[in-house]
Amino acid sequence: MKITKIFTFDSSHMLDGHDGKCRNLHGHTYKLEITVSDGLIQGGAKDGMVMDFADLKTIVQAEIINPFDHAFIYHGGNERESQIAALLDGWQMKTLRLPCRTTAENMAALMYGRLKNAGLNVCSVKLWETPTSCAEYEG
Numbered sequence: 732m733k734i735t736k737i738f739t740f741d742s743s744h745m746l747d748g749h750d751g752k753c754r755n756l757h758g759h760t761y762k763l764e765i766t767v768s769d770g771l772i773q774g775g776a777k778d779g780m781v782m783d784f785a786d787l788k789t790i791v792q793a794e795i796i797n798p799f800d801h802a803f804i805y806h807g808g809n810e811r812e813s814q815i816a817a818l819l820d821g822w823q824m825k826t827l828r829l830p831c832r833t834t835a836e837n838m839a840a841l842m843y844g845r846l847k848n849a850g851l852n853v854c855s856v857k858l859w860e861t862p863t864s865c866a867e868y869e870g
């Protein structure tokens with residue numbers, strides 16, 4: 732059985748070296764679909780559930796929404812993106828360093844790993860960068 736919960740968050744980013752407009756600093760209202768797969772809980776307060784949606788929300792908030800929302804997310808291995816992040820850090824503005832280029836594909840894979848490490852039986856992470864463009868990572 733699978734359950735899915737949808738979240739949104741706003742982040743700014745850039746893809747340094749991109750051959751189109753994504754090389755510029757810009758933002759997205761990302762939509763995030765987290766799917767969890769497991770058997771149904773038998774008995775007790777959570778009887779008949781894969782997991783409580785409220786518990787799913789708590790984990791996704793802590794692992795993804797809180798660090799990513801209203802942050803400048805950047806590739807720590809990129810010099811120009813790191814320079815912008817250092818400037819923002821100096822002004823006490825929110826940044827988040829990632830070990831990869833901030834494509835929707837890389838971010839979906841990274842979020843999957845974070846949730847897995849947090850103990851979630853995550854099945855897939857679908858990250859919408861725009862209303863018509865998404866990347867899905869299935870473990």
Ligand SMILES: [Zn+2]
Pocket residue numbers: 744753757758759860
């Ligand atoms: Zn973008």
